[in-house]
Amino acid sequence: MKIKFILAIFIITWLTLIVRVFFLAVESNTYYENLSHSNTIKSEKIAPVRGEIVDRNNRPVAINELGFKIQLRPHLRLKKNIKIFNEEIDNIVKLLPNLNRERLIADYIKKDSYYNHNYIDIVHFISNEDIMPVYSVLSLRENVNIVPAPKRYYPYGDIGSHTIGYVSRANKKDIKDDKLLELIGYTGKTGIENYYNTYLQGEAGEREIKVNANNQEIEELSYVGANEDRKLTLSIDIEFQKYVSSLFDKKAGAVIVMGVDGAILAASSFPEYDLNTFVSGISHEVWNKLSKSLDKPFTNKLVNGLYPPGSTIKTGLGLLYITTDIDKTWTVDCRSSMPLGKRVFRCWKKDGHRITGIKKAIRESCDDFFYKGSLQVGIKKMSEGLMRYGLGKKTGVDLPNEFIGVVPSRDWKRKRYNRPWFIGETVNTSIGQGDFLVTPMQIAQFTALMATSKLPTPHFAKSIGTKPYQPLVQEVLTEEELKKLPLIQQAMYEVCNYPKGTATQYLSSKVSIAGKTGTAQVVTILQDIEDRVLEHEMSYYNRSHAWFTSYGPYKNPQYVVLAMVEHGGHGGAAAGEIVSKIYNKLLELKYIK
Structure with missing residues (x-):
């Protein structure tokens, strides 16, 4: 029995040794082969070169410096x-x-x-x-x-800075979201550089090399080049944009020149800043100066600036009025004020406009007409209609972090503040005040709708690589609205051409245009003040924002031109000359035929 036991132990021991030898000699071969391979073969990622951005005429606006x-x-x-x-x-x-x-x-x-x-x-x-x-x-x-x-370089410096955007060093969060940035080191932070970042930065290549024990390269085994130099062509004309920027001088605000199909020829947010200062890192001194400015140069006012629209929305509201509860022949007797509850809602014209219909109300911007019309139509139809016209939601423009603004309504107020709606808020909404907030890009899109009956998607891209950009154009008007839109368009023409039009005296355009002025208050006028202080008598930051949005030529709409001057006072006075010169330049450059 002892001999059998010893023999069994002997056999088990030898079997164990044989299995172990087999594992080391055969089964582990693949593992050690791979280990040996990793010790001698090294893989290197190849950083792609960022694609350049050019304007519609192939002028470079963002390139790589060697x-x-x-x-x-x-x-x-x-x-x-x-x-x-x-x-x-x-x-x-x-x-x-x-x-x-x-x-x-x-x-x-x-x-x-x-x-x-x-x-x-x-x-x-x-x-x-x-x-x-x-x-x-x-x-x-x-x-x-x-x-x-290579290093990103912007040949035009501060021109179109908020539109083009800039690249700078990727931070930990950027790298966590996109591992390629660990190799590249830079990423698009704002504007088009950010929106099209994935396309512009391309894809990494890879090469395999054989190295010795000292990590010195002996031989290249394989090479796959990076997918790079992806070109982005914009619809903007950078030289024209430079001209537009010169017209704004040192004012704060925004300008948009957009084809009625949504293709943007020029768009600037003011003040602008030199993009090249951000590529390698901005100094604390420059950063503090810019960040503390009351004119907010870091805010892209085109899509992130929220302002009361003032009278610019009277065109759309007027269309809603005459296609819902009010006939196009309906009039009011404007006596400059309308008592409602414990408040008095004033018209901007001290002596009133007297008998006023829809065309006169838009042409001369009669507040009283829209006050009384809002009481007939109600906030539900007003807010739903304005949102259908593109307000209170994103335009879809190809810029990052676009704001949606606010079209006030009962539901909005209940969700936001959990409070009831008051009729006075309906009246305030009718002249683009109260909680009503829009971006300049939304008003440009809204104006294109008034001009053509179609709601275009604003866009900066003309082609991505060799593929043309395909924008979306929406049909949002009802049959009744389409039928009565020409009446609104005629009123907008009279704003710019009729003797009492709110913009007429400030224009010198060689192009026949239609438009709407707007004066958006930034401070509340107290009820016990009978004589309003004139805009130019107010301190600068208490003055109203000045809007002027337009399209032209009137009979064959091709472009929307919008100017919004922060604290500019009256829309026509502050922006009329800017808009006129833009149309004249469009004609000179043969953009308008």
Whole structure:
């Protein structure tokens, strides 16, 4: 029995040894082959070059400037290598004295770790002109690596800054959302650069190389190039946009010049700022100056500026009035004020407009007509109709983070404040005041609807690569609205051409245009004040915002031109000259035929 037991142990031991030898010799072969492969074959990602952005005439508005970045070998801050590290830093600063030594060290420390075996960027960009005199000296140092690194450059500086946007270094959140940014280092932060970032940045390439034990390259095994240089062509004319910007001088606000199909020829938010200051990092001094400005230069007022629309929405409301509960022949006797409850709602004209119908109400911007009309129609039809016309929702323009604004209604107020609706709020809404808020882009789209009966999607892209941009155009008017729209259009023509039109005296356009002025209050006028203070007598930031939105030519609408001047006072007075000169330039450049 003992012999059998010993024999069994002997057999089990040998079987165990045989199984283990088989596993090591055969089954583990694949594992160790892969391990050996990873020790000798290295995969490198190839950063794509960001695509350029050009205007409709192929003028570059965002390009890549040729330059280089300087890298240092990792692990040089270990105790045994610290002397080498300091020597390399001192040498770089000596050859390139404009560099900051402490900044170089700080950037190195951020990336240096036991797990990082790649060279570390310490100079993210240096121009071709600056590196060439010292290139041969630096490239001979075994711990230093110099590699090509393009940098974004904006040839037109501050022109169209909010539209074009800028790129800057990717932060941790950016990299978490898009791993490619860890390789590229930069991402679109605002404007078109941000909206089309995925397309513009392209896709990484990859190369496989054989390396020795010292991580030195021996042979290239495979190469797949990056998918890069993706071109984006815009509908804007950057030289025309430069002209438009010059008209605004030092005013704050926004200008939009848009084809009635939605293609934007020029659009600016003011004040503008130089895009190039953000590519490498803006100084604290410049940042503080811009961020503390009361004119809010960082706000893209085209889509993120929310303003009361004032009388600009009277065209759409007038169309709703005469296609719902009011006949087109309905009139009011405007005596300059309308008592309602404990309040008195005033018309802007001190002596009143007297007998006023729909055309006169739009032409001369009679508030009393719209006050009394709102009491006939009611807030439900007003708000639903205005939202159908494109207000209170995104226009769909190709800019990031577009705001939706507010078209007040009972449901909106209940959800927002959990409070009941008052009839006085209906009256306020009828002249674009109260809680009513819009963006300039929404009013431009709304004006295109009044001009053509169609609601276009505003857009900056003309073609993405070789593929033309296909915008959406919506049919939103009812048959009755289509039938009576010409009456509204005629009233808009009279705004700009009739002797008592609110814009007529301020225009010098060679193009026959139609439009609507708007004066949007930013401070409340107290009930016990009988004589209103004139706009020019108010302190600047208490003055009303001035709107003037238009289309032309009147009989063959081709372009919408909108100007909104913050704290400009009366719409026609503040913006009439700007709009006139824009139409004249459109005619001169043969955009208007």
